[in-house]
Amino acid sequence: MDQFQDIRPYNDDEVAAVLNNLVETPDFINTIIGFRFAKWPRLLHGPLGYIVKLALKRQLSSVKNVHDFQMRVASYMERMIKTTTTDVEYRGIDKLDKNTGYLFLSNHRDIAMDPAFVNYGLYLAGLNTVRIAIGDNLLRRPFVSDLMRLNKSFIVKRSANGVREMMAAFGQLSSYISTSLMEDQSNIWIAQKEGRAKDGLDQTDPAIIKMFFMSQKKAKVPFPEAMANLKIVPVSISYEYDPCAFDKANELNEKEKTGAYQKAEFEDIDSIKNGIVGFKGKVVVTFGDVIKDGFETPEEFVEEVDRQIIMNYAAQPTNEAALAVQQGLPSTDKGFSDYLDTCPKELRETILAMYANPLKQKQKYLSE
Template structure:
């Protein structure tokens, strides 16, 4: 029996059937039309519906396995990089060994682009792409779940109700991650905490580390040995510009003034879209050092992960300019000053803090 059938990515033999269903899914076709042809007159929708289905059928007929699907994704990544970035740099990737299964524990700024940039770097280096942890809160539309699982995503059941159901979900997740790394020798990408670091402060949630340990704890494996077997590599991803910065600032502002923030139904999907098409400037992905020394407690592991993620975060001129402006100094970066001028006045301090915090974190740890 497949104990991970409801959370794992799709297997090669499932790909063709899933794609056939996707092409016949009205919600999926409607979303593509809305994304690619938003400015076209409404009366063209019927024709576009037929044309999009025809093109998708032709394109998907060539995809027979997960690798084929990811090669299509790589094509889109190349186009996206050309149009939305000034440069993408990978650091530390030469330390990775082909055929090893690594657990890439990453800071989290963008829902889709963080694992996508990690994946693209591994692909360029001739290494295996990652299995991506994604919360079920992002999968309210079935076609989104299908697309993610075709791209080697596995599901984190954040919506589990009650302690018993939650513990069962975390236990299954822990077992799947351990199985992927130690038996399949597959790479895993997972964020250091639930949700994006909207304020620019990167900190690991100890609960993530405790979840990793659950399956091996049942087998009486000592914590340090369990952590070594997972081959944890911290990853720092930094964007010169965050396409979702103003939206994040609005959420932070509303939470600070009213105490809560209610997301609209498809807000996360909009964030994914904006993160893909929005301007990012320079992007730097830094792979840290494999944690192969003893960390005797979850707290010690958290400290080592945070140390590496903060130290390896690539500081951009936008981070330095934001800190200068917060301190009442003149920004030395004209492009960033013009960018801040486009931000609503009420959100400016929050946005500046968001960009300054990675630099502040580095400075605090260096003291």
């Protein structure tokens, strides 16, 4: 029996059937039309649907396994990098061993692009791509779940109800992660906390570390040894411009005003789309050092993860310009000044904080 069947990525022998089902799914076809042909008249959507379906069948006819699918994703990634970034730089990737499975514990700014940039860097370096942790809150549409699981994503059951169900879900997740790393020698990507750091403050949730420990704790493995077994590497991702910044700022402002923010039904899907097609400027992905044993508690371990993520964060001109403006000084970057001019006035201070906070966090560590 496959104990991970409901959360794991699809296996090679499942790919063809899943792709065939996707191509015959109207919701999937209509989403592509809305994505690629948004400005076309609705009366043309019927004929477009037929054309899109034929094109997909032709493009996917050669995809026989997960690797083939990821090679298709790589070609789209190359196109996206050319059109939405000015440069993508990878730091520290040369320290990684091709024959080792790592748990990449990353700061989180963009739903799809954070793991995508990590994955692309590993692919370019000839390393195994990652199995990606994704919350089931993003999978309300079945075709999204299929696409993610084809791309080596595994499901985090955030919607589990009740203590018993949550503990069972966390236990299964912990076992899957440990098995992937220690038995399969696969790489894992997971965010340092649930949800994106919309305010620009990168902080690890201790509950994540406790979840990692659950499966080995059952086997009586001491905490320091268990964490060393997982070969955890903190990863810092830095975007010069965040395509979803104004939307994030609006959410933060709404929460501050009313105490709550109600997402639209498919708002997360829109965020994924905007993150992919929006302008990002320069992107820097920095791989930290494997955290070895010597940390006795989850809280101590969190401190080391946070230290590496914050200190390895590549400061962008936009971060420096935002901090200067906050301090009453002229902007140090004209591009950021122009960007601020497009920002609604009520969001300006939130946007400035979002871009300045990574530098403030780093300065705090340096002063200590």
